Amino acid sequence: MAVTLIGRLGxxxxxxxxxxxxxxxxxxxxxxxxxxxxxxxxxxxxxVNSDLESRLKQQKNSESGSSRSVIDSIFGSxxxxxxxxxxxxxxxxxxxxxxKEFKEVTAIKKNIVACLECGTYHEMHTICPKCYGKVRxxxxxxxxxxxxxxxxxxxxxxxxxxxxxxxxxxxxxxxKYIVEMKKPRPLWFAKNLLTKGHG
Amino acid sequence: MFVRSVHNCCRVCLKxxxxxxxxxxxxxxxxxxxxxxxxxxxxxxxxxNEIFNEERARQLTFxxxxxxxxxxxxxxxxxxxxxxxxxxxxxxxxxxHIGELLMNRSVLALVNGKPWDMHRxxxxxxxxxxxxxxxxxxxxxxxxxxxxCSFILGYILETAFKNEHxxxxxxxxxxxxxxxxxxxxxxxxxxxxxxxxxELNCLSRVGxxxxxxxxxxxxxxxxxxxxxxxFEDNQFKSEQIPQIAVKSETGSTVTVYRMGDHIDISRGxxxxxxGMLSRFNVxxxxxxxxxxxxxxxxxxxxxxxxxxxxxxxxxxxxxKRATKLNQAPIPTVFQAKSRSETVDNQGExxxx
Amino acid sequence: xxxxxxxxxxxxxxLKKSFGVGSGPAERIKKLQMLVTALIRNERLEAKESxxxxxxxxxxxxxxxxxxxxxxxxxxxxxxxxxxLEKDLVHKLFKVLVPRYQNYTTAFxxxxxLPKKVPGSGVQMGILELKGNPWPPVVPRQRxxxxxxxxxxxxxxxxxxxxxxxxxxxxKNGTHDKLNQLDNT
Numbered sequence: 001m002a003v004t005l006i007g008r009l010g011x012x013x014x015x016x017x018x019x020x021x022x023x024x025x026x027x028x029x030x031x032x033x034x035x036x037x038x039x040x041x042x043x044x045x046x047x048v049n050s051d052l053e054s055r056l057k058q059q060k061n062s063e064s065g066s067s068r069s070v071i072d073s074i075f076g077s078x079x080x081x082x083x084x085x086x087x088x089x090x091x092x093x094x095x096x097x098x099x100k101e102f103k104e105v106t107a108i109k110k111n112i113v114a115c116l117e118c119g120t121y122h123e124m125h126t127i128c129p130k131c132y133g134k135v136r137x138x139x140x141x142x143x144x145x146x147x148x149x150x151x152x153x154x155x156x157x158x159x160x161x162x163x164x165x166x167x168x169x170x171x172x173x174x175x176k177y178i179v180e181m182k183k184p185r186p187l188w189f190a191k192n193l194l195t196k197g198h199g
Numbered sequence: 200m201f202v203r204s205v206h207n208c209c210r211v212c213l214k215x216x217x218x219x220x221x222x223x224x225x226x227x228x229x230x231x232x233x234x235x236x237x238x239x240x241x242x243x244x245x246x247x248n249e250i251f252n253e254e255r256a257r258q259l260t261f262x263x264x265x266x267x268x269x270x271x272x273x274x275x276x277x278x279x280x281x282x283x284x285x286x287x288x289x290x291x292x293x294x295x296h297i298g299e300l301l302m303n304r305s306v307l308a309l310v311n312g313k314p315w316d317m318h319r320x321x322x323x324x325x326x327x328x329x330x331x332x333x334x335x336x337x338x339x340x341x342x343x344x345x346x347x348c349s350f351i352l353g354y355i356l357e358t359a360f361k362n363e364h365x366x367x368x369x370x371x372x373x374x375x376x377x378x379x380x381x382x383x384x385x386x387x388x389x390x391x392x393x394x395x396x397x398e399l400n401c402l403s404r405v406g407x408x409x410x411x412x413x414x415x416x417x418x419x420x421x422x423x424x425x426x427x428x429x430f431e432d433n434q435f436k437s438e439q440i441p442q443i444a445v446k447s448e449t450g451s452t453v454t455v456y457r458m459g460d461h462i463d464i465s466r467g468x469x470x471x472x473x474g475m476l477s478r479f480n481v482x483x484x485x486x487x488x489x490x491x492x493x494x495x496x497x498x499x500x501x502x503x504x505x506x507x508x509x510x511x512x513x514x515x516x517x518x519k520r521a522t523k524l525n526q527a528p529i530p531t532v533f534q535a536k537s538r539s540e541t542v543d544n545q546g547e548x549x550x551x
Numbered sequence: 552x553x554x555x556x557x558x559x560x561x562x563x564x565x566l567k568k569s570f571g572v573g574s575g576p577a578e579r580i581k582k583l584q585m586l587v588t589a590l591i592r593n594e595r596l597e598a599k600e601s602x603x604x605x606x607x608x609x610x611x612x613x614x615x616x617x618x619x620x621x622x623x624x625x626x627x628x629x630x631x632x633x634x635x636l637e638k639d640l641v642h643k644l645f646k647v648l649v650p651r652y653q654n655y656t657t658a659f660x661x662x663x664x665l666p667k668k669v670p671g672s673g674v675q676m677g678i679l680e681l682k683g684n685p686w687p688p689v690v691p692r693q694r695x696x697x698x699x700x701x702x703x704x705x706x707x708x709x710x711x712x713x714x715x716x717x718x719x720x721x722x723k724n725g726t727h728d729k730l731n732q733l734d735n736t
Contacts, residue, residue, distance in 0.1 A: 100673040114300050116333060117691050119276030121300075126666040127678070127689055139595065139686045154592060154639050156646040161685055189687040332700060341700045376700060377707045507701045520708045 117188075131188075138186060146179045166191065239362045243432045247462045250429045251455070254421050262286045269324045276300060283321060291317045291471060293327055304506060305329040306340040306470045314339050317471030319418045332475075332506045340470075345374035345381050347416065347469040348479070348502045352383035354461040355405045355481065356498060364388070368463065369435040369495055372527035380482060380499040380521035384489075384530050386435070387496045394484050406479035406500070413474035414459040426453040429462070435492055436464065438532060477505040478514060482521040491532040499525050557611040557658040564605050583609055588636045590660075591644060594684035597665065603679040607660050609634065610681075614659050617649050651683050658682075663689050 096102070112121050115128035122128050142161055143150050155177035162170065162178055163185035170178070185191065266285040270293055272278060281293050290308035294301035294317075308315045309328040321327075330340045349371040356366050367386040374381060394402070421429075423444040430436035443464060444451050456465050458473065479502040487497045501521040503509055566579060586606040590596050596603065613634055620627040622645040631641045652659050665676040678689055696702055 101671075104667060104669060104671075104673045114304070115275075115691065116694065117275065119298075119300050122666045123664075126664040128691065129666050131691060132665070132678075132689060135687045135689060142686065143593075151592075152639065154643045156642050158647055158651070159685055186687075188692075190692060335694055335698075337698055337700070341698070341703065344700065376703050379704060379707060379711075501704075503701060507699060509701050513705065517704050517708055520711065 134186075134188065138189065142179070142181065145181055238365050238432050240357050240360070240365055241362050243365070244357065244460050244462075246432075247429050248457075248460060250425065251419060251457055251462055254425055255419055258419070268321060270321060271326045272297060272328070273326060274328050286320050286322055289318045289320055290315060290327060290329070293321075294329065301329050304331040304333075306331055306475065306504075307343050307468055309339075314343070314468045316416065316418050316468045318415050319468075332504050341376050342374045343468050343470050344475070344502075344504055345376050346371075346465065346467055347473075348476075348500060349374065349381040349383050350416075350456065350458065350463055350465055350469060351406055351409060351473065351476075351479070351502075352381065352481065352498055352500055353385070353463050354409075354458060355402055356383065356385050356387065357461060359402050359405050360387075365432075367433050367435060369489075369492060370439060370530045371465075372530075374467075375527060378525050378527065379517065379523075380501050380525050382525045382527050383498045384487065384495045385498060386492075386494075387484075389496070390486075390494065392484070399481050399483075402481040403479060403500075406476070406481065406502070409473040409479070410476040410505075412459065413472055415472045416469040417457045418469075419455050419457070420452050421455055423451045423453060426455065426464070429455070430464075435530075438491075440464070442532070475504045475506070476502055477507075478503045478509075480518055480521075482518055483524075485524045487529055489529050489531065492530055495530065497525065555612065555615055556655065557607065557615075557660070559608040559612055564601060566601055566605065584634055584636055587613065587634050588640060590679060590681065591635060591640045591648070592637065595678060595680040595686055595689075597676060597678055600664070600675040600677045603662055603677045607662065607679060611659055614644070614648055614652060617644055618652060621645075621649075648681070655682075661689075 109123065111124040113124050114121055115131060118128060118130045120128055120130040145161070146159070149155060158176045160173045160176045160178050161181055162173075163181045164183060165185050262285075265287065267282050268285045268288075270281045270283050270288075272281060272293060276298055279297065281296055283293060290305075290310070291302065293308075294305055305317060307330040308317055309330060310321065310325045312326075314330075315321075330337070332340050332344070334340060353368050353371070356368060360366055366388065369384040369386060371381075371383045423440060426440045426444070427437060430440060440453055443466070444453050447453065453464060454466060455462060456469055479500065481498060481500045483499045485497040485499070487495050489495050499521055501514075501518055503514065563576070563579065582602070583606055586596065586598065586602055587610050590606060590610050596606075598606075613630065616627050616630065622628065628641075631644055632638070635641050635644065648659075659682055661680050661682055663678045663680075665678060667673060667675060680686075680689065697706075
């Protein structure tokens, strides 16, 4: 009983040694590194990589042949990241169905509200997309109205945008860079020119 | 059974005079029980519903062919024109065409600027707007909600008690949100009753369950005669109906609302359906004395709609305030001979 | 005390996949320079949430040291020169933004969430903006909520409570009236 066990272990070690060595050799060759202690038995490459074989034989002849312990060669290779065992179905499904793209379209959202201004639905913590669409368009128009200065030579004082119906306030903004908007002020854009965001 | 009882009576009372007295007493008792057999809540409700259904069917027969009307909707989510059926389509139907948002959140509609019930049919080309609880000027919505809650109190009083215990509803005052509670005055026929916390809780639960039942408030304009027939079992309403009719536009119409099985008179627009209720509590029952109607019970409550949120501590603080006697006017009889007496120069209702 | 108005992170945010394979800390800084420059120029920026929140720290610190040290300070000038890739913005920083934010007690930037695009990668986008910018506001206008049903009930209840307290100051309504208790003792 003990004899067969030892025999089996021996076989296993032999197989591991071959496998480990094959991996090490292949990798060394890929990186252009010298191979380590090529053993005497056939590598089993079987003429698939004849170039490889010839190279190996050359190296084998040139090298002195350092003796490394079997245990060292086994445990040394475990440093490289490689799947140790097959991912179970449970784990695969968990990764598949708990991604944010999946949850975005399947999980029930109870935080959807309607914008009080326009009635569009959006999540409670976000801004209304329709109202912001209008704001975005208007901002682009305002930037375009300033012209090239905006991109290349930004004014060194506060910028004031005056619409067609705000002409009375011109006197207030002496010393500021005034941009004329050639249209009436949009109804939804309240007249809070140059008010502080916060104090 | 009758014979045995008489025999027993006679056995107990040995003298001849006593025996005859007992007999006559027994007959009297029998007669009295037959005469004093009271109307049950269920019967009264059933009768009102039958009359309501008949009247509604009758009014529908006036619409012989479907005519179309143009309804202009203004406001979020979009301004649009709808072609609806005259006398059949309601603002709620218009909301169904426009979007779910208006169906779910609308309390009232404004038809040509006039407050209109969500389930009341439209009769002509009009401009339509919807009101909800979170408008910037929600005064009309608030009043409609408070008025509907008073109406619901009436429903609770008629259904919560035992069937045999007939309750006569009197009336409810103009809704006043600042008072902190809505009110219904009724003759509960329980002169010595002061409700315990458990009993108030039971009454409140009847109201709370309405949120899940989701009853619509159906409106019907009926003639005085029909109304009197409907409410003949209720002494208070029978007195009030002629006066209410006098105040109406035609001079002989009474507005009646149905919610589930419960039917009651109310002047103004009520909210669309009871699904809007979030919290509902009956907070107190006070004894009041009306000069014309005698001793009545003032039932008070407080409620919050689904769209508005409130912390439970704050709500309980408001409930405590709602237990105090509401200072709304005590129901009296107002004798108005014609509409001109009740309406001043601007066409607005005189405060009474 | 001229403290920072914004909680700046000690460690860099993990933006591993954001800058592509082979990029490292240097690439991250390059990207952030571009974002800070864009923010100072445009005063409003639409980008991924992680980008916006990273630039926030750098932009806030830049403005804060500019306010604290002024434009004659060599180190501050160096930092401004490093972070602002377009040099006309250095003038803007010291001549426009510093006077604007001189007396601010709060942060100088605002961040808003944009709605996620569905279908999409599920990436969260956001808007980063400098406060006091001339553009139309991102958030809806302030609405008057005084007449909402709950607010009406609360305000009238509060009035009544105060009236009762005036009439009888020893009134104990079962509410947390610690101040009153102190007065009585």
